[in-house]
Amino acid sequence: GKWIADNPISRPLAVAFHLPSWYSPFLSLSEPAAAFLRGLNDPGKLQIFVTQHKAEPWRETIEEKDEDQVLRLRTELDPGIVPAEAVALTCGIDMQKRGFWFVVRAWSGQLESWLIQYGYLSSWDDVTDLIFRTRFQIKGRDETLGIWRAAIDTGGGKEDDAEMSRTEECYQWLRKNGRNVAFGTKGASRPQLRRIKISQIDKYSGSNRPIPGGLELRLIDTIAFKYLLHWRLERQDGEDQRFHLHKDTKSDYAKQILAEQLVREKRTGKRKWKAYPGRPNHLLDCEILAAACADPEWMPSLQMMASYMEARKTETKKPAVRQETGRNKRW
Numbered sequence: 348g349k350w351i352a353d354n355p356i357s358r359p360l361a362v363a364f365h366l367p368s369w370y371s372p373f374l375s376l377s378e379p380a381a382a383f384l385r386g387l388n389d390p391g392k393l394q395i396f397v398t399q400h401k402a403e404p405w406r407e408t409i410e411e412k413d414e415d416q417v418l419r420l421r422t423e424l425d426p427g428i429v430p431a432e433a434v435a436l437t438c439g440i441d442m443q444k445r446g447f448w449f450v451v452r453a454w455s456g457q458l459e460s461w462l463i464q465y466g467y468l469s470s471w472d473d474v475t476d477l478i479f480r481t482r483f484q485i486k487g488r489d490e491t492l493g494i495w496r497a498a499i500d501t502g503g504g505k506e507d508d509a510e511m512s513r514t515e516e517c518y519q520w521l522r523k524n525g526r527n528v529a530f531g532t533k534g535a536s537r538p539q540l541r542r543i544k545i546s547q548i549d550k551y552s553g554s555n556r557p558i559p560g561g562l563e564l565r566l567i568d569t570i571a572f573k574y575l576l577h578w579r580l581e582r583q584d585g586e587d588q589r590f591h592l593h594k595d596t597k598s599d600y601a602k603q604i605l606a607e608q609l610v611r612e613k614r615t616g617k618r619k620w621k622a623y624p625g626r627p628n629h630l631l632d633c634e635i636l637a638a639a640c641a642d643p644e645w646m647p648s649l650q651m652m653a654s655y656m657e658a659r660k661t662e663t664k665k666p667a668v669r670q671e672t673g674r675n676k677r678w
Contacts, residue, residue, distance in 0.1 A: 500534070503517070
């Protein structure tokens with residue numbers, strides 16, 4: 348056989364081929380197979396398989412959903428109750444000119460997640476109470492769980508009678524209360540190679556050098572995380588990263604989760620998320636931030652913590668060994 352151009356051009360300047368990687372004699376077939384299997388549980392890794400192994404352009408596809416489809420993800424879990432298989436709680440907070448929208452979500456080590464609580468807070472004191480003082484009951488156990496990591500969107504404008512902007516308020520609050528639990532975030536203006544990047548806020552005067560221990564800002568690729576959220580909404584029984592709601596989740600939550608659609612710009616051809624006119628999307632932003640807190644790219648990752656906890660459990664289950672040395676006996 349021979350190669351024939353789909354669109355023949357006389358005297359072409361160059362000839363190139365887009366071939367799947369498994370045609371290459373220099374690559375083991377195990378590599379594209381492994382890349383495909385990794386992509387089954389992560390749309391970002393699926394993109395790598397499609398573009399770098401299958402040699403096809405990446406096309407994001409989002410299934411149109413309605414409120415009923417979202418609310419079908421409700422479980423028998425009461426609000427405020429954490430499932431026994433959860434290893435950590437994360438919190439996403441969307442700051443407004445007045446008040447804060449929030450979501451608390453529980454995660455397993457395999458990134459299956461459950462909505463624990465959502466709502467609206469009026470003041471910074473309420474935010475502090477939620478993140479640092481609130482404990483949630485673990486189902487079927489006497490233990491409680493607090494929030495492991497929280498992300499706050501540092502945007503929010505400025506109140507008419509305020510001396511400082513809401514962003515400045517947030518930075519001030521984080522410097523005082525962050526404690527490596529609460530972190531400031533900002534949505535990236537364009538897609539990033541990594542879903543989460545770190546930007547240093549506190550730097551030495553007249554220099555670009557960051558101050559050790561100074562305030563950091565996480566730049567969140569909201570385009571990627573919104574696509575990831577919709578992908579998780581479509582996960583089925585037996586698949587990883589399923590997305591659950593508590594039994595009292597109302598239609599107002601579902602409306603905000605579906606407040607944006609993926610559209611293609613006519614001028615550039617690029618795809619972007621666009622809000623439906625007049626529909627608030629605060630809880631969608633909160634879910635994006637809660638997911639970012641549990642993402643493998645935010646170090647130390649939730650999976651690292653889950654592995655550490657599992658190792659600790661294994662250690663505590665080991666039987667005590669008695670050692671005898673002469674007259675001295677010790678456990």
